[in-house]
Amino acid sequence: MKLKLLTLALTAGLVTAMNVAAFESDKPTCIAPAKPGGGFDLTCRIISNGFKDAGLIDVPMAVTFMPGGVGAVAYNHINASRRDDGNALVAFSSGSLLNIAQGKFGKNLDENSARWVGAAGVDYGAVIVSADAPWNTLAELVTAVKADPTKYVLGAGGGVGSQDWMKAAILMKSSGVDPKSMRYVAYEGGGEATAALMGGHIQIYPGDVGEMVGQLEAGKLKMLAVMAPERLEGEFSHIPTAKEQGFDAEWTILRGYYLGPDVSDEAFNYWSGQFEKAYANDAFLQTVGEKGLIPFKMSGAKFDEYVKGRVGYMRELATEAGLIE
Known part of the structure; x- marks a missing residue:
């Protein structure tokens, strides 16, 4: 009986480990929520070029542009149509977080409407x-x-x-x-x-x-x-x-990336792991530096918690400035 229970436990652990590693990005995309040029474009180029140079992705990462509302259109698009799309990372900055803090991305959308997966660096x-x-x-x-x-x-x-x-x-x-x-x-x-x-x-x-x-x-x-x-x-x-x-x-200015709110843990952990590998890779860090950023090495659950804390802080600042009630 003990042997059977041990076998079941080992099997369950193996299945869990396999599930964690099950996601592989086959169509990676970085969405820049503005027109070409500027900070969001720069942020997407960091991950598309940096991950390629670091050998972290086999499939080229496409960069697409979705201007509107200084990030609001992309945030609403992800929440409406691609909530569980593990291939779609969206660039954001501290400006995006400030808008979220002020409720500018939508009445029912806040910092919990995304999974904040990794940082590109600070500017x-x-x-x-x-x-x-x-x-x-x-x-x-x-x-x-x-x-x-x-x-x-x-x-x-x-x-x-x-x-x-x-x-x-x-x-x-x-x-x-x-x-x-x-x-x-x-x-x-x-x-x-x-x-x-x-x-x-x-x-x-x-x-x-x-x-x-x-x-x-x-x-x-x-x-x-x-x-x-x-x-x-x-x-x-x-x-x-x-x-x-x-x-x-x-x-x-903090620059980084988020995924849809319903993206699986497998996909979230996959990208978190890729960022951790990138932070230890000289080629990626060189790309970050060439884009004028200073590395900020944080990803996964810790980064998600950090970003949500920043939004709360900005909400307090905006309230003090009379921008929101």
Whole structure:
């Protein structure tokens, strides 16, 4: 009898182990919830290129674009049509979490409407102007804006209450300018905002460091400050922080991926395991660095819990700012 029970227990354990490893992604896709260019595109390229370079996927990962509502359309699509699709990862940022905290993704959708599976890395806000702008320091820009806040237009990928709006508001507040007086234009994503900046439609772009790599190298834009707690390493080490220039303006951006809320544990654990392998792989980490991000090594259940905690924190901040009741 004991032998039979032991056999059954071993069999059950074997079946469980087989089920955990049963999922294999045959049509991996990363959905960027915006138009090509900008942060969401960058986030998808990290996993599509990084996983390939690290030898973690045999089938090329497709990148598709689903703009609308700065992530809301993709979030609703996943919840309506692909709740259990283990092949579909969707890129998100701290801006997405801020919108969820404010209820902007749907009345019945919150942080529990997805399974947060892995991080790509962290980025930081940046104060960006066109290459031919008359300002070369943040102090020069602030002096001009303070003289007439209505003269200069700020623009970024998100409306009032979005992450980019928050960055602009924090910058204005730290400069002694009432955020309510700033002229702000919302775009669908970072790509559109960058084009608007280069086209002269806006004068200031509170964007992200990572998405500016190519434009800075081409000499089309200038970064006057990074909104990081301390200077970054590598190619951005020469750019001073807003804080060291006398302005208390910091903003950290988390970038990562989520799956549908009904995705199986097998699929969730499969992707979590792939991220853990990636975090230990030099080729993947090199891809993260090339995209201007700093590695943030967290995935699976721990990451899911972390993200949900961040949304709760942002909900408190938005309430304090009067953005939600």
